[in-house]
Amino acid sequence: MKRALFLTGGKTTPASRFRVHQYLPRLRADGWEAVVRPCEPAMYDWPAPGGLFGKWRRFVALAKKVSHQKRSMRDAATFDVVYVERELMPYLSPRLERRLASRNKNIVYDIDDSVFLKYGDRKPNPIAEVMRLARTVIAGNQWLLEWALPHNPNSHLIPTPIDTERWSPAAPRTPFMPNGQEWPLVVVWTGSSGNLPMLQPIAAALAKAKARVPRMSFRVVCDRPPADSLFPDTQFVPWSELAEVEAVRSADVGLMPLPDDVWSKGKCGFKLEQYMACGLPGIASPVGVNADMLDGGCGLLARGADEWEEALVRLLTDAVMRREMGAKARSRAVHRYSVEAMYPIWKAAIESAVV
Numbered sequence: 001m002k003r004a005l006f007l008t009g010g011k012t013t014p015a016s017r018f019r020v021h022q023y024l025p026r027l028r029a030d031g032w033e034a035v036v037r038p039c040e041p042a043m044y045d046w047p048a049p050g051g052l053f054g055k056w057r058r059f060v061a062l063a064k065k066v067s068h069q070k071r072s073m074r075d076a077a078t079f080d081v082v083y084v085e086r087e088l089m090p091y092l093s094p095r096l097e098r099r100l101a102s103r104n105k106n107i108v109y110d111i112d113d114s115v116f117l118k119y120g121d122r123k124p125n126p127i128a129e130v131m132r133l134a135r136t137v138i139a140g141n142q143w144l145l146e147w148a149l150p151h152n153p154n155s156h157l158i159p160t161p162i163d164t165e166r167w168s169p170a171a172p173r174t175p176f177m178p179n180g181q182e183w184p185l186v187v188v189w190t191g192s193s194g195n196l197p198m199l200q201p202i203a204a205a206l207a208k209a210k211a212r213v214p215r216m217s218f219r220v221v222c223d224r225p226p227a228d229s230l231f232p233d234t235q236f237v238p239w240s241e242l243a244e245v246e247a248v249r250s251a252d253v254g255l256m257p258l259p260d261d262v263w264s265k266g267k268c269g270f271k272l273e274q275y276m277a278c279g280l281p282g283i284a285s286p287v288g289v290n291a292d293m294l295d296g297g298c299g300l301l302a303r304g305a306d307e308w309e310e311a312l313v314r315l316l317t318d319a320v321m322r323r324e325m326g327a328k329a330r331s332r333a334v335h336r337y338s339v340e341a342m343y344p345i346w347k348a349a350i351e352s353a354v355v
Contacts, residue, residue: 003033004350005079007072007088007100010042014192015085015112018160018270019140022339023346030347035079037072039065043090065089069096076103081353083108084134086115093126094133101133108353109133111148112140112160114266131155135353138346140268141289156349159289161342162273164334169279169326170249182215185316186235188251188280190221190244190271202257203230205308212309213316221247249278252322253315254299256284257308269293276333281325283311298329 008016024034047057082104088096116127131151138158139145148155210216218234225236237247254275258264269289275282282299284290300311
């Protein structure tokens, strides 16, 4: 039996849940022993800064994280392969990765965000060195893959997979609610509170679309609500794994605005996958992977507030278009991005690191 050690960023971090844990039942069914050791406290979970006490708390948190990661990798030599998610510790790469490589050189390095940009012009870039230490690199999109290949020729493009059995379209509903009124047309955005600022540039477009389509309702699924001053009367759904799926599948259109900057090029479009798997057409900024994902009639692309307003009104007032785009989106999610479709490619990448 082959053994794989997964060093992840935390028990519930999105990258861990979607890029690792979704695959593990299949990997274990194929005869592998898979051991997950998440960073504790979670890698990107930091106490709020503020004065000497805040600095001290952050220092203590860092010490705990580093200590835990060192304990997690102590018996790395007993595994056939070690899977590292993003980086073992932000801003401390590649120190811990070098230590890991001294114990086990069969490292798979998974990158689904532009973490190398955090290091600016530092040469050599620490993430590039981590890639060179690894046997295999898994990149979440084409732009990340192109960045990785000069540092590790054994790099593979594997988008974040979506469980298309769990993320699935809602059952057809009657045209009218029990009170006789038409159902509202729900536009949904789901994400972490750190990404709420990405909604600000489309706030005016949402307000103007609402004025033209009064049935429109804006729903946000997040760990905290957006500002009332920008998004009045927003339906806020506190994030949980169960609530998120139902909140998306019961909507009509999904949104993914992004700023047109270099950091956004590293985004892997998982929001769009969630919408697509639930049979929703998406509206997205034509940045990074978004244009490719919505190609072929799976949604609309929009630049600037005017285009966002028109895209919203166009989809909300055309039920046939929503239905046809949603069906194409669902089909693409199943055939291109599902766990079932991605698992054989992911497993082959893991196996390519075993020497």
